[in-house]
Amino acid sequence: MAEKITVKGEKREVTGKNVNRRLRVEGKIPLIVYGGGVEPTSVSADLRELAAILRTTTGVNTVFSLDVAGATDDVIFQDRQIDAVTGRLVHADLRRFSKGEKIEMTVPIHLIGEPEALKEEGAVLSQAMREIKVLCEPAKTPDSIDVDISSLTSEHSIHVSDLKFGEGIEIHDDPETVVASIVIVSEEVLEPQIEVGAEPEVAGEDPNIEEDG
Structure with missing residues (x-):
């Protein structure tokens, strides 16, 4: 297991838009830490360190340590705000938790394998769920749920009950x-097409009679 990341934080005694703006100029972002049976705490931390965590393979599911004046808590991203123009992290909420505590996490579902059934005419693979919420200790959260679909046929579907999860x-x-699931898409019956440049016939009208004029 990789060594847990530690981020240094500073408690914020004063909050507000102007203070937050100055923090961002200094390369820091405002954070609010929730949970752990205590009141929410306003802190700040280095933007680069937090952005590096979000770029890891576990991303928002990464458990890391937040050290504020020597007091260390295990935390995880609960919510985050991204600037729509720059794409930078500008604010985040962290969730503090105690050892053994389970919280709800979102895990992506990856389909692996190539079903023979996809070679059938009109066969299309449909993935109805691309992620699933699990309740577990953050440190035990899987990076993804891999589902082998090699033996999937058009007569059967893969359900949540078929997924394999670790202990706890x-x-x-x-x-x-x-x-x-694999669905068979039948060809649509196309409406008869009118020849380009031809005028449609009107019911009751004799096409051989020329119009006066």
Whole structure:
């Protein structure tokens, strides 16, 4: 297991838009830390360190340590605000948790394998779920749920109940929810096309009679 990342934070005694603007100029961003049975805490931390965490393979699911004046807590991103123009992180909420505590996490679902059924005429793979919420200890959150669809046929579907999870992970979705399936798309019957340049006939009109004029 990779060594846990530690981010240094500073408690913010004064808050507000002007203060937050100055923090961003200094390369820091405002944070609010929730959870742990204590009141929310306003802190600031280095933007580069937090952005580096978001770029890791685990991204927002990364558990890291926040050190504020020597007091260290395990935290995880709960929410974040990204500047629409620059794409930079400008604010984040962190969730503080105690050892053994389970919280809801979002995990992507990856389909692997190539079903033979996709070679059938009109066969199309449909992935109805691309991520799933799990309840677990953040440190035990899987990077993804890999689903082998090699044996999937058009007569069957993969449901939530078919997914494989590690020990200590709870799923609250309906077990019968469809994750992936192969559907057969039939060709649509096209309406007869009128020849380009030809005028449509009007019912009751004799096409051999020329119009006076």
